[in-house]
Amino acid sequence: MKNKNIILLLFIGFLGTIGCQKKAEKHPAGIAFSLDDRYLKEWIQLRPLFKKYNAHVTFYVTQFDSLSPQEIQWLHELESDGHEIGAHGAAHIRVLDYWRGSGSLDAFFKNEVEAEVVSMQKAGFRPVTFAHVGGQQTWFTDQRLLRDYFILLRDVSMTERVLPYFTLKRSVFAMDEIYYHFDQPDPTVHALLIDQLTHITDAQLRDGMIRAKNTNTVLMMMGHRPLFDASDEPYGFDVKKLEYLLAESHKLGLKTYTMAELARLSSTR
Numbered sequence: 001m002k003n004k005n006i007i008l009l010l011f012i013g014f015l016g017t018i019g020c021q022k023k024a025e026k027h028p029a030g031i032a033f034s035l036d037d038r039y040l041k042e043w044i045q046l047r048p049l050f051k052k053y054n055a056h057v058t059f060y061v062t063q064f065d066s067l068s069p070q071e072i073q074w075l076h077e078l079e080s081d082g083h084e085i086g087a088h089g090a091a092h093i094r095v096l097d098y099w100r101g102s103g104s105l106d107a108f109f110k111n112e113v114e115a116e117v118v119s120m121q122k123a124g125f126r127p128v129t130f131a132h133v134g135g136q137q138t139w140f141t142d143q144r145l146l147r148d149y150f151i152l153l154r155d156v157s158m159t160e161r162v163l164p165y166f167t168l169k170r171s172v173f174a175m176d177e178i179y180y181h182f183d184q185p186d187p188t189v190h191a192l193l194i195d196q197l198t199h200i201t202d203a204q205l206r207d208g209m210i211r212a213k214n215t216n217t218v219l220m221m222m223g224h225r226p227l228f229d230a231s232d233e234p235y236g237f238d239v240k241k242l243e244y245l246l247a248e249s250h251k252l253g254l255k256t257y258t259m260a261e262l263a264r265l266s267s268t269r
Contacts, residue, residue, distance in 0.1 A: 027182045027265050029213045030255035031245065034058040034154060034191060034222040036088055036131055040071040042226040047081060049239070053246040055256040056081075060088035060131035060154070065119040072123050079125070084258035087127040087150070090116040094134040095141050105141065113149060129154065129259045131222075137188065146187055152263040156222065157190040158198055172200070172208040179211065180218040185266030189259075191222035194241060197234035202244050209245075213252050218262060221245070 035043060038061055050057065059078060061067075064087075067075075079085050089112050098108045113130075120127050129152040130145060137155040145153055157178050161168045172178070177190040192208065194200050205221075212219040225236035249256065257265075 028253075028255045029216045030218045030257050031209065031212065031249045032058070032180065032191070032218050032220045032257040032259060032262060033242070033245065034060055034086070034131065034220075034259060035226070036060045036222060036224050037062050037092070038064075038067065038071075039225045040067070040074050042228070043078065044074040045228065046226055046239070046242070047078070049243060049246065050081065050083070053250050053256070055246050056083050056258050056261075057256070058084040058086050058129065058259045060086045060129075061120070062088040062092040062116075062133070063090065064116055064123070065090065076124065082258075084129070084260050085120070085125050085127065086129045086131060086154075086259060087113070087116050087120060088131045089113070089133050090119070092133050095132070095138065097134075105144075108141075109144065109148075113145065117149060128152070129263065132156070142188055152187050152189065152259055154220070154222070154259055155188070155190045156193050158193050159200055159204065160198065172204045173211050175208075178208070178220050179215065180220055180262050182216075182218075182262075182266050185263070187263060189220060189262070191220040194221055194223050194245075195235050195237050196227075196232070202241065202248075205241075205245060206248055209249055209252055209254060213254060218257055219254075220259075 034057060043059060059075070061075065075085050091112060093112055095108055095112075098112060102108070117127060128150055130150045131154045137153065142153055157175055159170055159172060159175070172192060175192065178192045180189060194205070208219045211217070223237040223242070225233060226239050226242065227233060227236040228239050246256075
């Protein structure tokens with residue numbers, strides 16, 4: 001009888017383990033790509049590419065109040081395709097630079113954050129995620145941004161950073177902060193910069209996608225200006241690289257997510 005009880009307990013434990021695994025895999029592995037600033041003319045040209053792979057991304061718009069009616073219409077078209085329109089600051093000023101210049105964090109929130117949100121709302125958008133300008137993410141500003149305005153904040157990570165006396169190099173596969181875990185949600189995240197200044201290779205990006213697939217996580221990436229022709233612009237990325245990302249992620253069975261989806265899906269677990 002005792003042996004039968006032990007076997008029963010082991011069987012129940014096995015079923016519980018299977019149940020936990022299924023729960024952990026409720027949301028499939030994927031990639032989340034975002035684009036920053038206000039390259040509307042180039043962004044709208046990406047629509048056929050995104051539709052080809054049924055991909056949805058996040059566009060973080062800055063200086064919204066200076067957009068033309070045509071540019072605002074393009075954003076509505078992108079949103080109607082299922083893409084997210086997020087906020088990236090009214091004047092594209094780094095928070096610490098603003099603070100040092102004005103001496104007031106209240107002024108930053110009023111003029112850089114609230115002004116952007118209000119402008120977007122007047123045009124019919126409801127931004128729920130925010131991309132930090134220049135990677136200036138601080139815990140005390142994040143607390144207020146999350147409390148009063150947004151559900152997720154995105155910063156930037158790079159494979160190489162030039163520091164005094166040496167250059168710090170990291171592999172995409174080992175950069176833990178660029179992988180989103182649904183079972184360990186964090187409203188402050190980092191995305192891997194793929195602009196030309198990083199010299200990142202397709203092989204490195206594929207390594208990242210493979211890690212995401214194997215760990216049931218989401219590889220977060222970002223860029224600025226899509227480049228359709230040869231260019232040496234540092235804060236731009238070759239559209240062919242984006243197509244490689246989408247094609248390879250499709251082959252690997254990875255889903256594409258917007259940044260808002262990551263936060264909302266985590267809250268439904």
